[in-house]
Amino acid sequence: MDFNQLRFIVEIVETGSISKAANNLFVSQPNLSSQIANLEKEIGKTIFNRTNRGVTLTSYGVEVYHYAKAMVEQYKIVEKKLLTNSNENKIKIASFGSEIINSQFFEVCRRYNKNNYEFEIYECGVEKAIEKVNYRDCDIAIIIYSDFQLKKLTQFLAAEGLELKNLFTGQMKVHISKNSPLSRRKTLSKENLKGLFHVKKSYLFEGMFGFDYELEYLDIPNNKKTILANGNKTYNDALHKLPSFAMEVDWKCNKELPSDLARIPYCDKKLTITCAMVKRKNEILKEELTFFINKLIEAYR
Template sequence: MDFNQLRYIVEIVETGSISKAASNLFISQPNLSNQITNLENEIGKNIFYRNNRGVTLTSYGVEVYHYAKSIVKQFEIIEDKLLTKSNENKIKIASFGSEVINFQFFEVCRRYNNENYEFELCESGVEESIEKVIQRDCDIGIIIYSEFQRKKLLQYLAAEELELQDLFIGQMKVHMSKNHEKSKMTILSKDDLQGLFHVKKTYLFKGMFSLNYEMEYLGIPDTNKTILANGNKTYNDALHNLPSFAVEIDWKCKKKIHSHLARIPYEGKRLDITCAMVKRKNEILKEELLFFINKLIESYS
């Protein structure tokens, strides 16, 4: 068995014809048929049923096709990454949405502005950020986690040969438009939030590291009036245009943040959230990434 035979299987299945597959693969039809027959003889099982109308997969062939498709797809991804003309000077960071993180990312862009430099900041949730680091789609991930998630997070990272560096700590607070009548209150209760839309950033409330349990722990009222926002603009617009609130992390930052949102403590329990960096184990970070991390720590220390 070799890679080309697997590629042939995928092409035959997806074109529905040996003749069409042979044409797409730039080989003769007899040669393609012989390749498949040789593979079937080697493994001792039929992959295709053959009749006057063409070929169809056997039940065993269906399984073979799925494995072959997965291998061919991975090969195409690797081939694309290796052969595509790309910039060696790249910085790719996965992070949750944050004005200060964005600001420090732009500082990296300004400082390391070589003509052929490429910068990328991917806004994503915890699980997606970690996956991007695992797949080497990003150099590092900036994530958040609560005390309830730490053990599970460390186990998950260890299994994937990743390591964690804590950066700074924030506290969960209620976000509300400064135009809202309750925005001047020094503390908000469950009753104060009743009847309001609960605005949530989608990526913080999905996956194994979602903040759903944290909402229950704080006693945030469960409501059917929920708005899921996929980006910061929708998140801010919803809070300013509707009778609504959000529960977000309030980071104590040295940088002046120009925001029209009030950040108000919630009655009862306090919940700290840690911001941390995820990177591949034993991998030395580029100077640019170290500069970015140090700037973040300086901003929030």
């Protein structure tokens, strides 16, 4: 079996014709037919049913096509990345949104500012961040998780050949505009939040590692009035312009950042959230990434 045979299968299926496939692939029709016949002989199973009207996939052939399609698509991605005229050094990080993480990322950009550098920080939820590391679209992921998610998270990472390194922790608190009368309270209760819009950063509530269960544990009132924000600007604007609140993580940071949001404990319940790095197992981090992680730990120590 070789890659060309898989490419031939995909082209035949998607054109619906061996002759059209041969024409598109710039090979002779007898050669293409021979290649498919050789593959069927090698694996001992029939991929195509041949009739006077053309060819159709067998039930086994359908499975072969799906695998072949995945291989061809992956090849195109690799080919594009290797042959495109691009920067020599790439530093790519997937992360949840955070001003401190962004500021330390910019420190990396300032320190390693030679030519042929491409820096990227991709803001997303946990599942997407892990996926991007697994598919090598990013070098590392900075994610957050609760104690309730730890077992499922470690099992999932182990199955994907990834590993977790904890960095620091924070507490889930209520975020509310400092212009709100509620911002002057030392704690907020379920009664205080009733009737308010609940503002959520959408990517923190997506996929299998969303924080829906954590909100249930805290007994956050279900107001049936939710605003899903895809970015920090929408998130902040909603909290300032509407009677609203959000549940977010309060990280104990050495660097004071200006903020017009109050962070207030919710009732007597506490929920610890851990920030961690995800990387591929046994892979040595680039110098730039080690510098970034050390700067993060230093900021939150």
